[in-house]
Amino acid sequence: MTTAVAANRLMNLWDDARAAGMTEPEKLLYRSNLLGSDKRITNYGGGNTSAKVMETDPLTGQPVEVLWVKGSGGDVGSIKMDGFATLYMEKLRALKGIYRGVAMEDDMVGLLPHCTFNLNARAASIDTPLHAYVPKQHVDHMHPDAIIAIAASRNSRDLTQAIFGDDIGWLPWKRPGFELGLWLEKFCLDNPDAKGVVLESHGLFTWDDDAKACYALTLEIIQKAMDWFAVETAGKTIFGGAAAQSLQADARRAVAARLMPAIRGMVSADHRMVGHFDDQPAVLEFVNSAKLKPLAALGTSCPDHFLRTKICPLVVGFDPAKPDVDATLAALAGQVAEYRQGYAAYYERCKHPDSPPLRDPNAVVYLVPGVGMLTFAKDKATARISGEFYVNAINVMRGADTVSEYCGLPEQEAFDIEYWLLEEAKLSRMPKPKSLAGRVAFVTGGAGGIGSACAERYLREGACVMLADIDEAALKATAENLSSRHGRDVVRTVVMNVTDEAAVLAAYAHTAVEFGGLDILVSNAGIASSAPIEETSLALWNKNMDILSTGYFLVSREAFKTFRAQGIGGAVVFVASKNxxxxxxxASAYCTAKAAEIHLARCLALEGAEAGIRVNVVNPDAVLKGSKIWSGEWLDQRASTYKTDKDGLEEMYRQRSMLKRSVLPEDIAEAAYFLASDLSAKSTGNILNVDAGNVQAFTR
Known part of the structure; x- marks a missing residue:
C-alpha cells in the first residue's frame, strides 16, 4: 500500500535450497507464486510473469528457445505449471514481419496459437508480446499500488525519473497488445542498462537474465516506491481531509444489512447478484473524505482495476451524521436508475460500429459514507475480488492525489478495454452458469445430516450457503468440510437458536452483510420426542412447539422480509415429516408440531404468491443416517415403541416402506434442491413425500 512505512518491508522469500533442483520453468512457477502471495505486489489475477527457456523440440529433437508465460485469465499467486502458455520464440519473432500496424493489432492475437510449443492447450494472453520482445530471459509484470500511484499521477514521467533515476524507464499509456510489445522492445534496445519500465496508468515491468535476481529486483523497485510514498505522504492531508465520521462497527454492519438486499434486488433483474461488504480502514478513510465524489467520478486507472470495478462507483446518498436508513432506501432506486442512465450514455458516446451490445448497466461498487463499500457480482468470489480491486484503486488515488494529481483512465480508452472484442471473446468462452449461480440459501439445522446434505447439494449447483445451527462445534466441522470442497467464499455460519427471536433477526442481518440477501430458506432445524400422551409433560409439549412450529414461523417471517425488500421472489422449503x-x-407432541409446520407452509404459500415467493414442503421418513435426532433418546424410544433394538430399527423402517428402501439425507437434499430451483418454478403449496412410500402419508 502507498501508506506503508519503511518498516513495512516486502520480504524476500526465495529459498535457495528449495530452488536448487528446479528447472527454469519450475523456477518461473516458484517466482510467480511468491510474487502473487503478497497483494502489495500485485492484485488477484493481475500481472504476469515469463521465462525464455531452451527446450527440446518434439519434432526435430533439437534445442529451441521457448517462451513460458502466464496464460490467459490466470493468477500468479495460485498458478500451476499447466497455467503457463508455451510458445516458440522463433515464431513469435516471425510475427513482427507480418505486423502492419495498430489497425491489425487485434488480429495478431489470433496468430499466437500458431506459435504454440508442444501442443500446449493453455491460451496465450494478449500480454504475450510484451514478454516475448523484452530481450531478457526473465520478465515480471506486476500491478503494485505504489507503482500505479506513480503511473496514474499527472506528472507520472517526472515522478518515475525522480524516484528511480535511469534504472526504471517510462512509457506513455498504450492498451496492452502487440504494439506495446514493440514499444517495450525498442525501449530495452535504446536503454540497455535499464532494469524495468513504468507503464503510464498501468503497472511495472522488470527483467533480468536470472530468475532469482528478477524476483529480487521486482521487490526492490516496489519497495523503493513504497518507501518514497511513506516519506512524501507523511503528515499531509489525505483526500482533502474528513467530511464525515464512521459509525461504530456494529452500526455500520446494521446499515449494510438493510441496504444490501435492496440494492441486490435492484441489480438482479437479469441474473442474481451476490454482495460483499468491506469497511476496512482504507475504505472508511476514502468514503468519509472531502474528495470522495470527485475522485470516485474519475474511475480507476489500471486496466485490471477497471475491468473488475466498471467505469466508476456509485456513491450512496447516506449521511452518517444523520443516519436515516429509511430515507436512504427511499432515494436509492432513483440513484441506481440514474447510474444506469449514465452508463448507457457512456456506452452510446464511446461505442464503435462493431462493439458488443450494452452489458449490465448497474454499478459494481457502492460507496457509503460512514459505512464502507458494497460490491455486487455474479458470484461471491468475484464480488469480493472486485472489492479488493477497488481498495487497490483507493490506495492508488491516495498516493497520486497526495503527491500530485490523480488521473483516471480516459473514457474512450476505458470503453475500448471494457468492450474490447478480445475481452468479449473471453467472456463467451466462460462456462455456462450452474443452476443456482448467484443464489443465496439459509439452512437451519445446517450441521445435521439433512441440513448439511442440502447445503452440499446447493453448493454443487453454484449457490452460497449460510449454515445456521445451535451446535457450534458441529457447525464449525460441517463448514470446514464443505469449504474444503467448495471454497471459503461460499460458506458462512451463524450460531442460532430458532426459538430466539433476537438471534434469528441477527442471523438474517449477518446473511445480508455476508452475501447481500437471500433466495432460499431451508427450514430444517428440529428435535424429536417420543412419549405416551399421559407421560408427555407440558415442557416437552412446549419444546416441540417452540422448535418445530414457532421456530419455523420466526425464520420464515424474516425470510419473507428479505424477499420483499429485494422484490425478486424467493423459495422456502420446509423439512417436515411423514408424521x-x-x-x-x-409421539403426539412431535406429530402435532410437524402438522403445524405443514399448515404454516400452506398459509405462507398463499401470502407469498403475489411476490413470487414459493413455499413447499419435503416430508421425509426415517432418515437415520447422519441425523442428530437419531443419536439420542429418540432412537431408544422409537426402538422401544416398535419392540426392536437399535440395529433393527432401520431395517424395520425399510421393510415398512412400500419400496423397501432406506431414505438418506441426500434423498431429502435432492427434493430440497428441486423445490428451490427453477425446475419447480410453477410449484407452491406442495408437499413432496420422500419416505420410500407410506400409504398413510399420501396427500390425497
Whole structure:
C-alpha cells in the first residue's frame, strides 16, 4: 500500500535450497507464486510473469528457445505449471514481419496459437508480446499500488525519473497488445542498462537474465516506491481531509444489512447478484473524505482495476451524521436508475460500429459514507475480488492525489478495454452458469445430516450457503468440510437458536452483510420426542412447539422480509415429516408440531404468491443416517415403541416402506434442491413425500 512505512518491508522469500533442483520453468512457477502471495505486489489475477527457456523440440529433437508465460485469465499467486502458455520464440519473432500496424493489432492475437510449443492447450494472453520482445530471459509484470500511484499521477514521467533515476524507464499509456510489445522492445534496445519500465496508468515491468535476481529486483523497485510514498505522504492531508465520521462497527454492519438486499434486488433483474461488504480502514478513510465524489467520478486507472470495478462507483446518498436508513432506501432506486442512465450514455458516446451490445448497466461498487463499500457480482468470489480491486484503486488515488494529481483512465480508452472484442471473446468462452449461480440459501439445522446434505447439494449447483445451527462445534466441522470442497467464499455460519427471536433477526442481518440477501430458506432445524400422551409433560409439549412450529414461523417471517425488500421472489422449503400427515403412537407432541409446520407452509404459500415467493414442503421418513435426532433418546424410544433394538430399527423402517428402501439425507437434499430451483418454478403449496412410500402419508 502507498501508506506503508519503511518498516513495512516486502520480504524476500526465495529459498535457495528449495530452488536448487528446479528447472527454469519450475523456477518461473516458484517466482510467480511468491510474487502473487503478497497483494502489495500485485492484485488477484493481475500481472504476469515469463521465462525464455531452451527446450527440446518434439519434432526435430533439437534445442529451441521457448517462451513460458502466464496464460490467459490466470493468477500468479495460485498458478500451476499447466497455467503457463508455451510458445516458440522463433515464431513469435516471425510475427513482427507480418505486423502492419495498430489497425491489425487485434488480429495478431489470433496468430499466437500458431506459435504454440508442444501442443500446449493453455491460451496465450494478449500480454504475450510484451514478454516475448523484452530481450531478457526473465520478465515480471506486476500491478503494485505504489507503482500505479506513480503511473496514474499527472506528472507520472517526472515522478518515475525522480524516484528511480535511469534504472526504471517510462512509457506513455498504450492498451496492452502487440504494439506495446514493440514499444517495450525498442525501449530495452535504446536503454540497455535499464532494469524495468513504468507503464503510464498501468503497472511495472522488470527483467533480468536470472530468475532469482528478477524476483529480487521486482521487490526492490516496489519497495523503493513504497518507501518514497511513506516519506512524501507523511503528515499531509489525505483526500482533502474528513467530511464525515464512521459509525461504530456494529452500526455500520446494521446499515449494510438493510441496504444490501435492496440494492441486490435492484441489480438482479437479469441474473442474481451476490454482495460483499468491506469497511476496512482504507475504505472508511476514502468514503468519509472531502474528495470522495470527485475522485470516485474519475474511475480507476489500471486496466485490471477497471475491468473488475466498471467505469466508476456509485456513491450512496447516506449521511452518517444523520443516519436515516429509511430515507436512504427511499432515494436509492432513483440513484441506481440514474447510474444506469449514465452508463448507457457512456456506452452510446464511446461505442464503435462493431462493439458488443450494452452489458449490465448497474454499478459494481457502492460507496457509503460512514459505512464502507458494497460490491455486487455474479458470484461471491468475484464480488469480493472486485472489492479488493477497488481498495487497490483507493490506495492508488491516495498516493497520486497526495503527491500530485490523480488521473483516471480516459473514457474512450476505458470503453475500448471494457468492450474490447478480445475481452468479449473471453467472456463467451466462460462456462455456462450452474443452476443456482448467484443464489443465496439459509439452512437451519445446517450441521445435521439433512441440513448439511442440502447445503452440499446447493453448493454443487453454484449457490452460497449460510449454515445456521445451535451446535457450534458441529457447525464449525460441517463448514470446514464443505469449504474444503467448495471454497471459503461460499460458506458462512451463524450460531442460532430458532426459538430466539433476537438471534434469528441477527442471523438474517449477518446473511445480508455476508452475501447481500437471500433466495432460499431451508427450514430444517428440529428435535424429536417420543412419549405416551399421559407421560408427555407440558415442557416437552412446549419444546416441540417452540422448535418445530414457532421456530419455523420466526425464520420464515424474516425470510419473507428479505424477499420483499429485494422484490425478486424467493423459495422456502420446509423439512417436515411423514408424521405431519400420518399419526404415530407415543409421539403426539412431535406429530402435532410437524402438522403445524405443514399448515404454516400452506398459509405462507398463499401470502407469498403475489411476490413470487414459493413455499413447499419435503416430508421425509426415517432418515437415520447422519441425523442428530437419531443419536439420542429418540432412537431408544422409537426402538422401544416398535419392540426392536437399535440395529433393527432401520431395517424395520425399510421393510415398512412400500419400496423397501432406506431414505438418506441426500434423498431429502435432492427434493430440497428441486423445490428451490427453477425446475419447480410453477410449484407452491406442495408437499413432496420422500419416505420410500407410506400409504398413510399420501396427500390425497
Amino acid at each position: 405431519g400427515l400420518a399419526a404415530s403412537p407415543n
